């Protein structure tokens with residue numbers, strides 16, 4: 663097993679600090695050029711759309727981590743209020759909402775419903791911002807970890823990347839099909855290797871190019887829909903895939919599982935080494951809990967594993983992540 667010495671050698675090799683300037687907060691999204699965006703748009707020929715976001719509801723995958731909960735969705739105005747508002751609203755002077763809403767009702771037939779959602783930004787389909795992960799007091803590009811406070815991330819917040827869309831050419835690498843397993847890559851003792859990423863690309867007849875957003879299908883999300891167990895582990899990317907992503911100048915990586923990388927660390931002395939290498943050293947964002955099942959079926963059917971990917975985050979001021987509903991378009 664690799665140790666922290668091996669980890670540090672790889673970290674030195676893949677670190678992109680200063681590559682796009684000392685004040686850069688975009689990291690590998692810089693690989694997405696205007697030409698790249700135009701190339702991605704040219705892949706839209708059939709008018710097929712695949713929404714890759716999962717449901718944001720109470721039966722989501724959270725629970726395994728005590729510090730994250732499933733989204734709580736609450737109605738704040740609904741049709742059930744109507745009768746009460748008619749009867750008491752106009753006279754309920756200590757409740758300005760009731761007075762206001764009953765005034766709206768009296769003005770004519772128009773009615774409306776409102777709601778809100780309370781959730782960790784990491785609860786379901788999401789981007790991890792570069793401020794999500796740090797070690798040894800430094801974030802990507804050397805920004806101090808202390809710059810993330812209860813007010814949010816001063817540097818590298820998710821709001822900083824809206825200039826990139828985020829959109830590019832997406833490439834799906836289907837490890838379920840490559841491994842020939844029935845539904846998902848279950849064995850965490852067999853993390854997905856760089857050689858397998860190459861093999862999947864070769865078998866699918868697609869080339870991973872600079873500026874691509876790579877989507878890795880492990881089958882985990884489909885498995886979760888079957889058994890509802892958000893804590894069930896499944897194989898993810900081996901930590902050595904960080905170098906593969908670096909060498910291919912990939913813009914971002916996303917997967918259908920909870921952490922992109924393998925849950926069993928391949929480095930003695932740390933958990934989540936690939937998070938550390940990608941988010942903190944390379945400046946590469948992670949997408950997690952993406953539903954790739956329908957897209958994979960279509961790619962297998964038409965033999966096209968490349969598409970336009972449109973995955974803008976919410977511009978949450980100082981957020982260290984964002985919920986998303988990414989769209990793949992062919």
Ligand code: UVW
Pocket residue numbers: 784790920921922937948950
């Ligand atoms: C951690 O669990 C720290 O991160 P993620 O949500 O990116 O897997």
